[in-house]
Amino acid sequence: MKLILHIWRQKSRESPGKMARYEVSNVNEHMSFLEMLDVLNEELIARNEDPVAFDHDCREGICGSCGFMINGVAHGPQRGTTVCQLHMRHFKEGQALWLEPWRAKAFPVLKDLMVDRSAFDRIIAAGGYISVNTGGAPEANALPVDKQKADLAMDAAQCIGCGACVAACPNASAALFTSAKISHLAHMPQGQPERRRRALSMVARMQAELFGACTNHGECEAVCPKGIELENIARMNREFTKAAWARRDEVAGSGRRRLLPRSFP
Amino acid sequence: MQRRKADFPIEGAKSALTSVATTEEAKQTVGFYRSVVGKKVVMAVTGFILFVFIVFHLAANLLIYFPPEANGTRLLNDYAAHLRALPALLWGARVLLLVAVILHIVAAWQLTVLNKLEARTTGYVKYTPIASSYASRTMVWSGPIIFFYVIYHLLDLTFGTLNPSFQSGNVFHNVVADFEHPGVAIFYIFANACLAFHLYHGIWSMCQSVGLAHPRYTPMLKKASVALAIAIGAGFCSIPLAVMTGLVR
Numbered sequence A: 001m002k003l004i005l006h007i008w009r010q011k012s013r014e015s016p017g018k019m020a021r022y023e024v025s026n027v028n029e030h031m032s033f034l035e036m037l038d039v040l041n042e043e044l045i046a047r048n049e050d051p052v053a054f055d056h057d058c059r060e061g062i063c064g065s066c067g068f069m070i071n072g073v074a075h076g077p078q079r080g081t082t083v084c085q086l087h088m089r090h091f092k093e094g095q096a097l098w099l100e101p102w103r104a105k106a107f108p109v110l111k112d113l114m115v116d117r118s119a120f121d122r123i124i125a126a127g128g129y130i131s132v133n134t135g136g137a138p139e140a141n142a143l144p145v146d147k148q149k150a151d152l153a154m155d156a157a158q159c160i161g162c163g164a165c166v167a168a169c170p171n172a173s174a175a176l177f178t179s180a181k182i183s184h185l186a187h188m189p190q191g192q193p194e195r196r197r198r199a200l201s202m203v204a205r206m207q208a209e210l211f212g213a214c215t216n217h218g219e220c221e222a223v224c225p226k227g228i229e230l231e232n233i234a235r236m237n238r239e240f241t242k243a244a245w246a247r248r249d250e251v252a253g254s255g256r257r258r259l260l261p262r263s264f265p
Numbered sequence B: 001m002q003r004r005k006a007d008f009p010i011e012g013a014k015s016a017l018t019s020v021a022t023t024e025e026a027k028q029t030v031g032f033y034r035s036v037v038g039k040k041v042v043m044a045v046t047g048f049i050l051f052v053f054i055v056f057h058l059a060a061n062l063l064i065y066f067p068p069e070a071n072g073t074r075l076l077n078d079y080a081a082h083l084r085a086l087p088a089l090l091w092g093a094r095v096l097l098l099v100a101v102i103l104h105i106v107a108a109w110q111l112t113v114l115n116k117l118e119a120r121t122t123g124y125v126k127y128t129p130i131a132s133s134y135a136s137r138t139m140v141w142s143g144p145i146i147f148f149y150v151i152y153h154l155l156d157l158t159f160g161t162l163n164p165s166f167q168s169g170n171v172f173h174n175v176v177a178d179f180e181h182p183g184v185a186i187f188y189i190f191a192n193a194c195l196a197f198h199l200y201h202g203i204w205s206m207c208q209s210v211g212l213a214h215p216r217y218t219p220m221l222k223k224a225s226v227a228l229a230i231a232i233g234a235g236f237c238s239i240p241l242a243v244m245t246g247l248v249r
């Protein structure tokens, strides 16, 4: 089959970009969307033109590298699917498709359909981890985990960090991504020691990276290839609010209450 | 690439393992408000206060449908007189509402600037919403329309400045005289349609913002928001329609 593609072409981070029109024939309905772009790129290379740059790695929907907008929807028309797993049988002969990179201040375009998502890494580095001392592995059964909580943690941990939530959000908010990690660890016993600090730090980082605020549109949940739910954002709001109000200054006082006034020299 | 330092002084925002106590308690509220989550919580709480007011206001307004009593007085006027006889309650509520309105608007303004001017600086050539509602995408319009309507509404029916046949204390007369002008009635209906849209998204959204979500109750809550929004909008709009059709005179 044949498709008309309008693709965002941008040489580098600084240069201005624009939409360019391409026609790809020889599209097989069994191809994935990325394989279809490979076909286009081979033609472009044969014509001595610059191939379209896009991120990809596993091509089996588990790494979170791929992703761009197809006709204004992150990862395209198939729900719960990354573009690498989206097959051409979902498109019609002669259909016109608009491909654009994720748009967010925090995700600058590197080239064509590729964006820099390192802001996500910095959000994780701000608190999306647990501190584990080295040594022998603890006995697994010594730490019971409620089945339901384990399931909820597992669901939240499904996030592959592709950035579709930010791209789809009218506010370019990273609330779904950040809340998935906060939820994941808040459900687990191993996540408890750093629970409050994690919520504060990750939200602070998310904001410092210039992601927007969640206004509960729900676009993120709809495009998430891993089905991360909006409930996680409510959980993040809860975790953050509790942590912000219950926080107390960290004092090393051997557990004694501080009796001297704070301004005491 | 542009990166900012985390700009609210909540302790945990600092490097995680070596943080030393430096923040005073006083900064806590400020820090909470400076966060996007804090602003949304403020919007939710103030929105809730305004929502409760609207429910009471509607209930009181519907007194207009009671027929005149034997001595010719109207229940709506009696209610207004009783309310005025309780200045502490009246002024307490007014101050609370004013503070709520100011906080709601300031937070909305700041979040809108962040979302539209800072976070998404480049738009899409093609963007297709697939989950958000018309109501959720137009909160930023329905809000200001309601705000400007409320200012007019206060000048018209509370202070009487804009109402040529204003009779202090005779609420029934003022309302009926008002809605005999089709322009006033249409503005009122339009503003209340906006209010219904605002509540359609706002009621469930405020629960989500303060962290109330549950797979069992959230779907019910969304349905309840729609029902309440329609009921409130219809309740208010029925009054000008009743006056115009001569049902209330």
Ligand code: FES
Pocket: A055, A056, A057, A058, A059, A060, A061, A062, A063, A064, A065, A066, A067, A082, A083, A084, A085
């Ligand atoms: S390439 Fe790994 S998820 Fe698409």
